[in-house]
Amino acid sequence: MINVKVGFISLGCSKNLVVTEEMIGLFKKHGYKIVNDPEEAEILLINTCGFIESAKNEGIQTILEMADYKENNCKYLIVTGCLVERYEEELTKEIPEVDLFVSVSDYDRLWEKIDCLINNRKEYDSLSFMDRVLTTGDTMAYLKIAEGCSNYCTYCAIPYIQGKYISREYDDILEEAKMLADKGIKELVVIAQDTTKYGVDLYGKDRLPELLNDLCKIDGFKWIRFLYSYPETITDELIEVVKNNEKICKYFDLPIQHIADDVLKKMNRKSDGKSIRNLINKLRKEIPDVILRTTLIVGFPGETEENYKELCEFVEEYKFDRLGAFAYSIEDGTPAARFPNQLDKKTKESRRKKIMAIQQKVSSDLLKNRIGNTYECLIENINEDGDYLIGRTYMDVPSEDGVVYIPNDGVTLVNEFINVKIVDSKEYDLIGERID
Numbered sequence: 379m380i381n382v383k384v385g386f387i388s389l390g391c392s393k394n395l396v397v398t399e400e401m402i403g404l405f406k407k408h409g410y411k412i413v414n415d416p417e418e419a420e421i422l423l424i425n426t427c428g429f430i431e432s433a434k435n436e437g438i439q440t441i442l443e444m445a446d447y448k449e450n451n452c453k454y455l456i457v458t459g460c461l462v463e464r465y466e467e468e469l470t471k472e473i474p475e476v477d478l479f480v481s482v483s484d485y486d487r488l489w490e491k492i493d494c495l496i497n498n499r500k501e502y503d504s505l506s507f508m509d510r511v512l513t514t515g516d517t518m519a520y521l522k523i524a525e526g527c528s529n530y531c532t533y534c535a536i537p538y539i540q541g542k543y544i545s546r547e548y549d550d551i552l553e554e555a556k557m558l559a560d561k562g563i564k565e566l567v568v569i570a571q572d573t574t575k576y577g578v579d580l581y582g583k584d585r586l587p588e589l590l591n592d593l594c595k596i597d598g599f600k601w602i603r604f605l606y607s608y609p610e611t612i613t614d615e616l617i618e619v620v621k622n623n624e625k626i627c628k629y630f631d632l633p634i635q636h637i638a639d640d641v642l643k644k645m646n647r648k649s650d651g652k653s654i655r656n657l658i659n660k661l662r663k664e665i666p667d668v669i670l671r672t673t674l675i676v677g678f679p680g681e682t683e684e685n686y687k688e689l690c691e692f693v694e695e696y697k698f699d700r701l702g703a704f705a706y707s708i709e710d711g712t713p714a715a716r717f718p719n720q721l722d723k724k725t726k727e728s729r730r731k732k733i734m735a736i737q738q739k740v741s742s743d744l745l746k747n748r749i750g751n752t753y754e755c756l757i758e759n760i761n762e763d764g765d766y767l768i769g770r771t772y773m774d775v776p777s778e779d780g781v782v783y784i785p786n787d788g789v790t791l792v793n794e795f796i797n798v799k800i801v802d803s804k805e806y807d808l809i810g811e812r813i814d
């Protein structure tokens with residue numbers, strides 16, 4: 379054991395969290411002591427996000443906050459991730475307190491650079507899923523199946539940060555999944571920027587359905603879900619696999635971003651309003667208890683009152699179970715940043731607020747219909763007062779969706795699966811009672 383304490387901060391998406399877990403594993407493998415309190419840490423590593431304006435600001439804010447610890451215990455401040463990939467030069471100039479910046483495209487030399495900084499030597503090692511130190515509890519874990527994205531939506535910086543879509547080797551993914559099952563993981567959340575493109579680049583065909591089938595064969599998993607599926611590439615085969623496998627949560631996360639044809643076209647989205655509506659109707663016909671989640675961007679350059687009205691009416695009519703709306707954010711280097719007819723901040727924000735108000739009513743009405751139903755529930759936590767258990771059903775994605783509150787009977791344990799009858803509902807959450 380090297381008597382040096384290291385602390386980590388992971389910002390951004392679940393894909394970035396998996397990278398941070400691999401970084402924790404790398405330090406642990408080399409004998410460093412992992413600590414949660416930045417006050418104690420002699421090395422602080424911040425894995426940043428650079429997706430949109432708010433994420434960038436959060437990144438810089440966090441770096442400056444952690445830099446304060448260099449007045450006490452902290453000897454080295456290391457910053458990695460998408461913000462570095464985009465702005466390494468500016469960050470190096472503006473934040474001299476940082477001892478080392480490592481960008482995403484340089485991760486194969488991550489350990490060499492860190493070792494050179496700390497120990498003035500060059501030991502070669504790289505990130506590996508085998509070293510991952512899970513940070514999402516004992517029951518749930520993410521499984522990342524690809525890097526990057528090649529869809530080039532005009533508002534998105536990810537293809538320029540993370541590079542083009544690269545599927546992971548099929549056998550590596552299965553090996554990592556087995557490792558997670560052996561660690562007692564019960565809920566597997568399959569992620570990528572676009573999970574429905576898995577295999578096309580590497581094997582010349584979409585292998586997500588096959589992969590999900592094989593993941594279902596691994597003993598130990600109770601719930602398997604996949605997120606970020608691109609509407610256009612949700613195939614009949616995929617729908618069949620979800621339908622026919624009990625372990626796969628009847629849940630589709632399909633970010634559509636908008637519904638108006640001309641806006642979708644300007645976003646370089648491959649879907650149109652008609653195909654999206656048809657897909658939703660098909661999913662609900664094929665899988666009656668399916669849960670649908672989506673994300674929308676409002677205030678995209680050139681979005682007319684008419685476009686926006688169509689979007690509001692669509693949200694009211696098609697009633698997504700889960701919906702997040704974001705105000706369009708101008709991202710350097712993306713085509714949409716140069717589009718004419720940029721909307722002002724106030725208009726964008728008021729459109730976002732109105733859509734979320736519509737969705738709050740939709741969600742509240744949908745959840746009312748669940749009163750009286752029974753669901754299997756994974757208990758993840760107990761509330762601060764200790765009087766309620768906090769759980770999730772197949773309808774709830776971790777850290778994104780609502781939860782179920784169940785009176786704490788003093789016997790139910792965290793990480794236990796129990797059956798719950800729903801007795802009440804709120805805008806986004808449910809209230810239930812244990813029935814077994």
Ligand code: SF4
Pocket residue numbers: 527528529530531534535536537571572
């Ligand atoms: S699908 Fe579009 S929005 Fe999503 S990561 Fe790829 S380019 Fe970005």
